[in-house]
Amino acid sequence: MDTRFPDACDRILLDSAALRSRVTELGCAITRDYEGQDLRLITVLKGGLYFLADLARAIDLPLAMDFLAVSPYFAGKGGVVRLTKDLSDDIGGASVLLVEDVVDTGLTVNYVLSLLRAHNPARLDVCTLLDKPARRIADVPISYCGFTMPDRFLVGYGLDLNGQYRNLPSIASLRDEAVLA
Secondary structure, X not given: OOOOOOOOEEEEEEOHHHHHHHHHHHHHHHHHHOOOOOEEEEEEEOOOHHHHHHXXXXXXXXXXXXXXXXXXXXXOOEEEEEEEEOOOOOOXXXXXXXXXXXXXXXXXXXXXXXXXXXXXXXXXXXXXEEEOHHHOOOOXXXXXXXXXXXXXXXXXXXXXXXXXXXXXOOEEEEOHHHHHO
């Protein structure tokens, strides 16, 4: 295992070369599909920041970026998502690509999509680096997907556990005992 990875990680699932290669492929597809459009990339802080930065550099088109922040709120058995930072720019009439680090249950993505639709974009699509369909509760329309992943707790490349491990260069799964600690 890479010496930068802590003992809490059991194995690297995607190394930095695989991530770079796939992000480049996604950037080429997005460049082709959004040619001539007013492209806006939006991500949810903080996890999506790493993927957004690399993806934006892989897209050979003029584009703008903006950020949202949301926070889960758990009341009783169900959880809801609430907005903690809204967009800074108007996206009305623009072609918006929501850039997600991971889609698992789909609840947060559906909430964010409803927020973005309220701003009246001309087009609204989702690009996720990681899709974990085993955890899906809500149907999510994913237009661009980097990798389909197993139902494991993942860290690195923006993904974290209690704010730690975001800066790891690859994506690794955590040992069960590290997640439960």
